[in-house]
Amino acid sequence: MSVFAHPDFDRHEQVVFCHDQASGLKAIIAIHNTRLGPALGGCRMFPYANDDDALRDVLRLSRGMTLKSSLAGLKLGGGKAVIIGDPHTGKSQALLHAMGDFIESLGGRYITAADSGTGDAEMQAFAQRTRHVMGATPRTLLDGSIASGDPSPSTALGVFVGLKAAVRHRLGRDDLTGLKVAIQGVGHVGLGLGRHLKAAGAELWVADIFDANVQQAMEELGANVVRPQDIYGLDVDVFAPCAMGGILNEQTLEVLRAPVIAGAANNQLATPEIGAELQRREQLYAPDYAINAGGIIDVYYQRIGGSAAQSDAHVRAIGDTLQQIFTRAAASGEPTSVIADRLALERLQAGGDAQPEALQRQAS
Numbered sequence: 621m622s623v624f625a626h627p628d629f630d631r632h633e634q635v636v637f638c639h640d641q642a643s644g645l646k647a648i649i650a651i652h653n654t655r656l657g658p659a660l661g662g663c664r665m666f667p668y669a670n671d672d673d674a675l676r677d678v679l680r681l682s683r684g685m686t687l688k689s690s691l692a693g694l695k696l697g698g699g700k701a702v703i704i705g706d707p708h709t710g711k712s713q714a715l716l717h718a719m720g721d722f723i724e725s726l727g728g729r730y731i732t733a734a735d736s737g738t739g740d741a742e743m744q745a746f747a748q749r750t751r752h753v754m755g756a757t758p759r760t761l762l763d764g765s766i767a768s769g770d771p772s773p774s775t776a777l778g779v780f781v782g783l784k785a786a787v788r789h790r791l792g793r794d795d796l797t798g799l800k801v802a803i804q805g806v807g808h809v810g811l812g813l814g815r816h817l818k819a820a821g822a823e824l825w826v827a828d829i830f831d832a833n834v835q836q837a838m839e840e841l842g843a844n845v846v847r848p849q850d851i852y853g854l855d856v857d858v859f860a861p862c863a864m865g866g867i868l869n870e871q872t873l874e875v876l877r878a879p880v881i882a883g884a885a886n887n888q889l890a891t892p893e894i895g896a897e898l899q900r901r902e903q904l905y906a907p908d909y910a911i912n913a914g915g916i917i918d919v920y921y922q923r924i925g926g927s928a929a930q931s932d933a934h935v936r937a938i939g940d941t942l943q944q945i946f947t948r949a950a951a952s953g954e955p956t957s958v959i960a961d962r963l964a965l966e967r968l969q970a971g972g973d974a975q976p977e978a979l980q981r982q983a984s
């Protein structure tokens with residue numbers, strides 16, 4: 621396995637291979653870039669088929685976090701951790717403590733949070749060994765209620781705001797009454813997005829591979845349920861991918877007709893060329909790391925001790941950032957994914973001083 625010659629190696633600052641004989645921990649932490657601040661990104665646990673798959677995932681995800689935080693105007697760098705193992709059967713306190721020790725050994729250059737396969741319980745276990753963990757402390761929300769550090773409600777809010785910006789740009793409508801939306805995956809974010817859409821009067825179709833989540837979406841959202849393989853081909857206004865990555869590919873594009881694609885999943889484009897193909901077909905794609913930044917924004921304000929109101933305002937600025945991306949893409953004829961990368965890199969090079977326009981307006 622090569623690291624420096626790996627196709628997904630992108631001048632990462634540090635890649636740490638972690639092994640603890642006693643607990644059986646095998647993990648990789650990748651710090652992509654700390655120019656804007658400490659590298660913050662979730663710790664994923666997944667039964668990778670081999671070490672190469674884990675390395676590829678952590679290299680790609682950590683780079684994505686650099687772009688996501690930069691585009692969102694946060695003073696955070698990009699990093700990610702992966703634990704190689706089954707999240708249902710492979711966890712022990714000893715293993716989580718060993719992981720916490722490795723995170724602590726980096727002295728705050730990498731800060732962890734929940735991700736696929738980890739949640740509140742794991743963050744609590746890490747927090748017994750390291751200060752550099754987010755989401756382990758309960759906090760007060762805007763309505764005064766106390767919540768865990770789980771940032772997925774903020775991710776859902778950001779996706780909703782971004783979806784509205786996309787619908788306004790592509791379909792020329794502000795009123796979502798009767799808007800037809802297909803949500804792929806009604807987990808933490810997909811269900812939250814569904815709640816916002818239902819309140820706005822949209823008509824929902826959902827698919828999930830986990831029966832309990834389908835049931836909840838039916839009961840709570842009054843959603844129409846389709847089989848997972850049928851979610852792509854529906855005659856809807858918006859396709860909202862909120863399950864896994866790589867779902868915009870040659871096969872799904874054969875049936876996907878929705879004029880707007882706006883959802884929470886990371887790494888939605890199977891290849892960069894798919895972004896260009898969507899542009900040619902006039903299917904407006906809301907770049908994944910732009911629209912799903914609500915969670916990292918929430919975590920950032922938790923970290924600096926900011927208020928729920930500050931976090932909420934910043935999450936809502938996702939709509940303006942997307943509007944800017946759509947306008948630039950329409951003017952230049954380039955894919956929205958290319959414009960998002962350019963904006964993120966511009967902000968990275970400016971040292972994080974270039975804030976999203978909506979926040980600049982608020983500050984002035």
Ligand code: NAD
Nearest residue numbers: 772775805807808809828829830848862863884885886915
């Ligand atoms: P989750 O695990 O709570 O929900 C995902 C849902 O997708 C589950 O209900 C699962 O059963 C379903 N699913 C999996 N494969 C499916 C398939 N083939 N077809 C239909 N449904 C399927 O995860 P989440 O926290 O809601 O995150 C959803 C997506 O958003 C992920 O890609 C995640 O990386 C991304 N994301 C999440 C956050 C966050 O704050 N949670 C932030 C940014 C990005």
